[in-house]
Amino acid sequence: MNSTNHKKGQVGVILEREQINAVLQALNCISAADTSNIYSVDAEKLKRKIIQHGRTFNQMDTDKVSLFFFENEAASFIRLTAIFLSSVLAIEKDYYPEIGQIHKKGLGNAQSAEQKLSGKSL
Numbered sequence: 001m002n003s004t005n006h007k008k009g010q011v012g013v014i015l016e017r018e019q020i021n022a023v024l025q026a027l028n029c030i031s032a033a034d035t036s037n038i039y040s041v042d043a044e045k046l047k048r049k050i051i052q053h054g055r056t057f058n059q060m061d062t063d064k065v066s067l068f069f070f071e072n073e074a075a076s077f078i079r080l081t082a083i084f085l086s087s088v089l090a091i092e093k094d095y096y097p098e099i100g101q102i103h104k105k106g107l108g109n110a111q112s113a114e115q116k117l118s119g120k121s122l
Contacts, residue, residue, distance in 0.1 A: 011074040017063035024050060026084040039083060042076045049073065 015023065027050075030043035054065045069077060 009071050010068045011071065012066070012068050014064055014066050017065070020050070020054070020065045023081075027080065030080055030084055039080060043080050046073060046077055046080065 024047055027043040027047040031040045031047060034040050035044075049069075050065075050067060054067050056063065056065055058064070
């Protein structure tokens with residue numbers, strides 16, 4: 001995706017046919033699991049957006065879909081993907097202790113993404 005082809009705040013992605021089918025199937029599973037929870041509502045909204053606003057094309061004999069997400073939609077998509085993956089994968093290793101080690105050693109910016117999103121600083 002060329003950065004001049006989309007507005008600031010949008011995230012562009014191109015997925016092949018099999019990949020978009022996997023994404024839509026995952027979103028469908030989440031939305032069907034419990035229609036009253038916020039994750040199901042978000043999954044249904046993203047599924048509808050992909051179907052309504054995705055643009056199909058063929059490149060080098062491969063069917064593809066071009067999508068643009070706003071930043072909040074991309075964040076929701078990543079969160080929903082993590083929820084889906086954690087429900088279907090057998091987690092073999094706990095990576096949590098490794099996360100942020102560079103910050104704990106006094107290097108880099110110690111402000112977490114959560115603090116940046118909430119507007120709090122250390």
